[in-house]
């Protein structure tokens with residue numbers, strides 16, 4: 001495939017599609033939205049009007065237009081709810097269309113296993129899960145600083161992704177059948193993937209879930225992890241992980257990496273500051289680029305992975321399954 005503009009189809013024109021569309025607009029022409037698929041006419045028309053993309057009511061209709069030579073698409077960005085993915089992914093892989101699929105991989109572990117197995121069989125078709133926090137520049141900088149020895153030996157990973165989303169009580173997000181899990185599956189899957197990215201594979205030691213809404217999924221998850229093996233320089237086996245996820249509490253989006261010589265702290269609500277503290281509490285404030293370009297970097301990485309076979313930090317479907325296994329384990333214990 002020639003390098004140049006990378007043409008994507010957005011599949012699912014809901015809330016998160018806006019982040020990918022914004023990223024394509026910010027990509028200086030590197031990525032262009034050329035197709036949009038959504039069964040809801042108003043939703044697909046909104047994106048079509050905004051981007052000039054061709055609109056389709058189903059993935060099969062979009063793939064048929066590609067086959068007929070009426071449309072050229074280089075990659076699909078799948079933004080449907082997780083319970084509506086198996087057939088879409090199957091059809092894209094069959095058409096050899098590379099995939100960037102929103103997190104979490106699936107609403108239930110069985111589907112995550114099926115997706116990982118489909119991707120493994122179609123190994124020539126690039127397929128990734130959009131764990132976007134890997135592409136937050138400050139997060140990547142913290143990972144690098146751990147590797148360079150800035151905080152000594154990594155001891156603990158602490159990550160809170162929590163906020164107040166009262167509207168979720170009546171959306172598919174908290175419907176046990178459609179969503180499979182709640183705040184911990186939604187926000188905690190990001191944290192599980194970040195642990196995997198920075199520390200390596202993990203096991204769940206314990207979890208406590210809270211259910212604020214009757215007959216709905218969990219609204220809070222507090223989960224304890226331990227790294228299974230050495231993850232690189234200064235990341236020994238046995239690093240502890242503490243994950244705090246919530247949909248019904250005051251907002252906190254923070255990552256702290258604690259070492260035996262100091263710690264690194266990033267607060268997404270103070271996006272340009274990352275703080276190193278030594279053991280005596282002396283702080284260095286590092287100016288960093290904001291996390292808010294993460295969707296842009298992720299989308300450009302998708303283009304580079306497909307067009308240039310570039311090695312990127314994108315999460316694979318196997319990584320998506322790893323997070324799904326930990327999600328399921330924590331849900332059982334919670």
Ligand SMILES: NC(=O)c1ccc[n+]([C@@H]2O[C@H](COP(=O)([O-])OP(=O)(O)OC[C@H]3O[C@@H](n4cnc5c(N)ncnc54)[C@H](O)[C@@H]3O)[C@@H](O)[C@H]2O)c1
Nearest residue numbers: 012013014015016037038040043079080081082102103104
């Ligand atoms: N990375 C992040 O930070 C982040 C943030 C929000 C949401 N998400 C994830 O993105 C996914 C979607 O979330 P959302 O908030 O956009 O949900 P949403 O409900 O706003 O949008 C989902 C869209 O998918 C469409 N859809 C349903 N069935 C379809 C089908 N068969 N083909 C095509 N489109 C179909 C719906 O009509 C809707 O427009 C979820 O997995 C969610 O966890 C990720």
